[in-house]
Amino acid sequence: MSEQDVARTGKKRRQSPLGAGTPMCAGCGGLQALHQIYDLVGDKTVFVNAAGCMTLLSIYPFTPFPGSWLYTAMACAPAGAQGVRDALDVLLSKGRIRPEQDQLPVVLTGDGSAYGMGLSATSAAIDRGLDFLYICYDNEGYGNTGHQYSAATPTGARTATSRVDGYSGVKKDLFTIWSAHRPAYVATAIGTEPADLARKVKVALSLRGPRLLLVLAPCPTGWGFEPARMVEIGKLAVRTGIWPLKEYSDGIVRHTMVPSKRVAVEDYLHLQGRFRHLFVPVRNDDKLAALQLQVDDYWSHID
Structure with missing residues (x-):
């Protein structure tokens, strides 16, 4: 509805449904997970969105959620979330809003902010x-901004700024960094395992204090795969053991889904253009073996 229509009819502006009419990429694993999360957190929320892919959800003057943004x-x-929380607390203390009108500040970021630029403010x-x-x-x-490497980029992945042999660094362990702060709750999740994700959202909502949901978001444009394969790739991330599903609370880390028989890491890698250089024109057995060893070493301490 245009500004002129609002003025002429007196009707309130309609809010767009989550992601509807916005230039989000088809097959976005982040949007898939966010749909599921929002169904549970509801509209008594203030989403504080750091600049990133999900910024595209909102096209002025529309907002992506019935809640605040x-x-x-x-x-x-x-x-920003601290400011929102402080403002709500002031309104509650002055009786300007009732306790049932209180809202939950929800920070929404990509890995560039979570693992890097925003880590100091998060800590x-x-x-x-x-x-x-x-x-x-x-x-x-x-x-x-074109999928440059971040502190979350896995070893060997080609990005806009690691074009030859792929990223030479190692993916930062944000789960452990958060857990070292001893917050209320930390969990990894993925939208292609909806039951696991839903349970973790419910646990997070039952607690107070700092809580993290770290969700792997398969990205067709950045990772180089057809959007229709997003679910397959998401499930392989779990079945290969590359993306462990786990949670932290009260000083204890617990794995919520342990693959009974892990699939070879290369089954996950070869579906993605960002790892194509490991297979053609010449298969890089040494690099593939090293990547498999990273995963095997992790699970050797869990199994």
């Missing part, structure tokens, strides 16, 4: 014991 710069979403918010839910959709690169 606030933009921040990439580095400061947790600080400070956890140290303050901020009561907030932090959702990271991890597509393993700066997806909104």
Whole structure:
């Protein structure tokens, strides 16, 4: 509805459904997970969105959710959430809103913010014991600006800034970094395992304090696969053991889904264009073996 239509008819502006009419990529694993999460967190929320792919959900003057939505710069979403929480607490203390009108600050970021630019502000918010839910959709690169490598990019993946042999670094362990702060809750998840994701959202909502949902977000454009294969790739991330599904609370880490028989890592890699150089024109057996060993070593301490 245009501004002229609003003025002429007196009707309120309609809100767009989540993702409807917005330029999101087909097959986006982050959007798949966010749909599922929002169904559970509901509209008594203030989403504090750091600049990134999900910024495209909102096209002014529409908002993507029936609840509230606030933009921040990439580095400061947790600080924005602190401001929201403080403002709500002031309104509650003055009786300006009733307790049933209180809302939950929800930080929404990509991995560029969560693993890198915003990590300092996040650490400070956890140290303050901020009561907030932090959702990271991890597509393993700066997806909104052409998929440059980030601190979440896996070893060997080609990106816009690691074009020859792939990224030479190692994916940062954000789960452990958060857990070291001893927050209320930390969990990894993926939209292609909806029952596991839903349970973790419900656990997070039952707690108070800093809570993280770290969600792997298969990205067709950045990873180089057909959108129709998103679910297959998401499930392979779990079945190969590359993306362990686990949670932390009360000082204990528990794996919520342990593959009974892990699939070879290369079954996951060869479906993605970002790893194509490991297979053609010459198969790089040494690199593939090294990547398999990383995963095997992790699970050798779990099995």
